Amino acid sequence: MKSNLLHTIASLSLVTLSAADSPTNCLLASNSLGEYNACCSGQVEGISEIDGIQFEYFCDSWWDPQAPAPVNTASARECAQLCYWDGACTGSTWVSRNGHCYLTTSSEDLQKKSYPPYSEGYMALRQRIGLSPPESACAPWINAAVANETTECANRLKPIQDARDVLERENQAYNTSLRHIQKERDGLNEANRNLSTALSQLQRQTEVLNQTSQELNGTNLFYKKLLDGEIGMTSNWREWARCPGADGKEITVQGVTYRQFCNQRLYSPNGFPRDNVILGYEDCIASCNDLPWCRGINFWTKWTRACFRFDYEGTYPLPKNFSEQVIAITPV
Ligand SMILES: *[C@@H]1O[C@H](CO)[C@@H](O)[C@H](O)[C@H]1NC(C)=O
Numbered sequence: 001m002k003s004n005l006l007h008t009i010a011s012l013s014l015v016t017l018s019a020a021d022s023p024t025n026c027l028l029a030s031n032s033l034g035e036y037n038a039c040c041s042g043q044v045e046g047i048s049e050i051d052g053i054q055f056e057y058f059c060d061s062w063w064d065p066q067a068p069a070p071v072n073t074a075s076a077r078e079c080a081q082l083c084y085w086d087g088a089c090t091g092s093t094w095v096s097r098n099g100h101c102y103l104t105t106s107s108e109d110l111q112k113k114s115y116p117p118y119s120e121g122y123m124a125l126r127q128r129i130g131l132s133p134p135e136s137a138c139a140p141w142i143n144a145a146v147a148n149e150t151t152e153c154a155n156r157l158k159p160i161q162d163a164r165d166v167l168e169r170e171n172q173a174y175n176t177s178l179r180h181i182q183k184e185r186d187g188l189n190e191a192n193r194n195l196s197t198a199l200s201q202l203q204r205q206t207e208v209l210n211q212t213s214q215e216l217n218g219t220n221l222f223y224k225k226l227l228d229g230e231i232g233m234t235s236n237w238r239e240w241a242r243c244p245g246a247d248g249k250e251i252t253v254q255g256v257t258y259r260q261f262c263n264q265r266l267y268s269p270n271g272f273p274r275d276n277v278i279l280g281y282e283d284c285i286a287s288c289n290d291l292p293w294c295r296g297i298n299f300w301t302k303w304t305r306a307c308f309r310f311d312y313e314g315t316y317p318l319p320k321n322f323s324e325q326v327i328a329i330t331p332v
């Protein structure tokens, strides 16, 4: 965007003087009698600054029309300033020989006149108009331009700010709905986790119920076979009443502790049980105490010779089989 203000500043900078126009500062009050020589030796005209105001001078010349009577001044500088301070004065002529200063107040265009040798030592002086105005003169104009640009800038900025506000509000609304969705998602995730937890609990309960059911079915079948006479009512069938209460529990007989496993039998990868004898439940266990080779017992409740004793190392209980009413017994 090419701003009017920039344009303004650019035109102001065009006012700068070229090198040939460079002001000398020959109009110095302290140099009063030497001023003519300082300003006019080697040149017929020039520019000199007094307190920031530029004056142009022409050597050996006077302004026509001229004032009828001179005022006395101490210097060309004073003569130039008197004219500058006098609102009606358009130019002044200074005579270096006697300090006479002629202030021309005519509204006619000034004519520069020269009549050597009569005009020798004269200096025609006037303010240099239109160039390098004092900064203070420009200030209101610059301020107006700045204010104008500020308004212009604000006008251009407004739709952008409005658009930004709309986006900001949309962003807020988006954030809000995003937060709601995230909250819902978190809630669903939690509900999902709760459901999985509940599901695995149900699965565990189902497994337990399934196992209990199989166990009861097996036991039921066992008693049914007993009643039907398919199995003899041996001296040990009542021992099955220990299960499932005894399952996984320890039992201590004559100071030695064993663990019991319902519906599980011992298995030895090296061979069969060493023997089987007619003994009651606790007598069977007590017999294992007394035998140095005894590694464990299968107590089969449906047999009279219920007590099966193992002598192999590495003998272990197989997984549960609810069709088998056997109790595995191993030393702890
Ligand atoms: C102010 O702006 C208007 C339009 O942009 C322009 O026409 C006018 O010259 C400007 N005034 C100043 C003082 O810059």
Ligand SMILES: *[C@@H]1O[C@H](CO)[C@@H](O)[C@H](O)[C@H]1NC(C)=O
Binding pocket: 168, 171, 172, 175
């Ligand atoms: C929207 O959320 C983002 C990321 O959390 C944040 O940086 C931004 O400041 C938020 N905006 C608003 C308008 O709340």
Ligand SMILES: *[C@@H]1O[C@H](CO)[C@@H](O)[C@H](O)[C@H]1NC(C)=O
Binding pocket: 187, 190, 191, 194
């Ligand atoms: C998930 O379970 C916890 C603890 O049982 C409960 O406090 C919470 O309300 C449940 N969450 C959902 C979403 O059901």
Ligand SMILES: *[C@@H]1O[C@H](CO)[C@@H](O)[C@H](O)[C@H]1NC(C)=O
Binding pocket: 206, 210, 211
């Ligand atoms: C019970 O468990 C057995 C063995 O683990 C399985 O084969 C059977 O399908 C299960 N039954 C039910 C109703 O879960």
Ligand SMILES: *[C@@H]1O[C@H](CO)[C@@H](O)[C@H](O)[C@H]1NC(C)=O
Binding pocket: 210, 211, 213, 214, 217
């Ligand atoms: C237990 O027996 C009943 C009736 O015979 C049968 O319906 C059920 O499936 C059996 N349960 C298992 C776990 O085998």
Ligand SMILES: *[C@@H]1O[C@H](CO)[C@@H](O)[C@H](O)[C@H]1NC(C)=O
Binding pocket: 321, 322, 323, 324
């Ligand atoms: C469970 O025991 C019965 C009777 O001894 C047998 O027929 C069946 O094969 C056994 N089941 C398993 C899985 O070992």
